[in-house]
Amino acid sequence: MPTLTFSLCLLACFLSFSVSTEITVKPGDDVPLQCQSPRGATITALKWSRPDLNPDTDGYVFFFRDDRLYENYQHPSFRGRVQLRDPEMKDGNVSVILKNVIINDTGRYECIVSMNSKGFELMNTINLTVTDSGQTEGHKDGGLTVGLPVAAVLVVAVIVGFVIYRKCRQRPDQQVHYGAPVPQQV
Structure with a gap:
């Protein structure tokens, strides 16, 4: 948030x-x-x-x-x-x-x-x-x-903001891990 x-x-x-x-x-x-x-x-x-x-x-x-x-x-x-x-x-x-x-x-x-x-x-x-x-x-x-460059920057800012928002809202068990899988203890 x-x-x-x-x-x-x-x-x-x-x-x-x-x-x-x-x-x-x-x-x-x-x-x-x-x-x-x-x-x-x-x-x-x-x-x-x-x-x-x-x-x-x-x-x-x-x-x-x-x-x-x-x-x-x-x-x-x-x-x-x-x-x-x-x-x-x-x-x-x-x-x-x-x-x-x-x-x-x-x-x-x-x-x-x-x-x-x-x-x-x-x-x-x-x-x-x-x-x-x-x-x-x-x-x-x-x-x-308003010129095309201004509109393009606005669109990019909204998309980047949305992507960051979505990443922050992911639950820890939904996070994507890169590399070798980490074994979980039972």
Whole structure:
């Protein structure tokens, strides 16, 4: 039973890591950038950034601290186009909506949260592609596209956990012995 608990904890830890989301949309769309922090945590600051923008010189996509938006920290191209999906951030929802996207909005977006007055922690990464080709490969609604490698690791983790669980549940008289048989005393 402890092995099953360990396996479930391992799986839960694996699932708690941020997963990269792929979104492809057309210019002019409004795009929700999904991000979830732990429920019940006190969110002291929220940063949405793009690694290709230097926050010291260019600013952030979105910067929120002490219950207010700091537009002076925003990159000029994002001012007036980004808002919290849920201004109260209920249940840890720190998603934002990027309005009226343009081709230059294509890039990697990172959701970084400070909770309970601790340091910042990366919660989610979104790869946004804005294309005018008329074909969208991702989900406009911010749906999650999990790659095959992630699914394969999950399947392997479940199988390994099940095998370990089964081995631990075997009774001593059902154990498989390798090598020479051990004589039993009567």
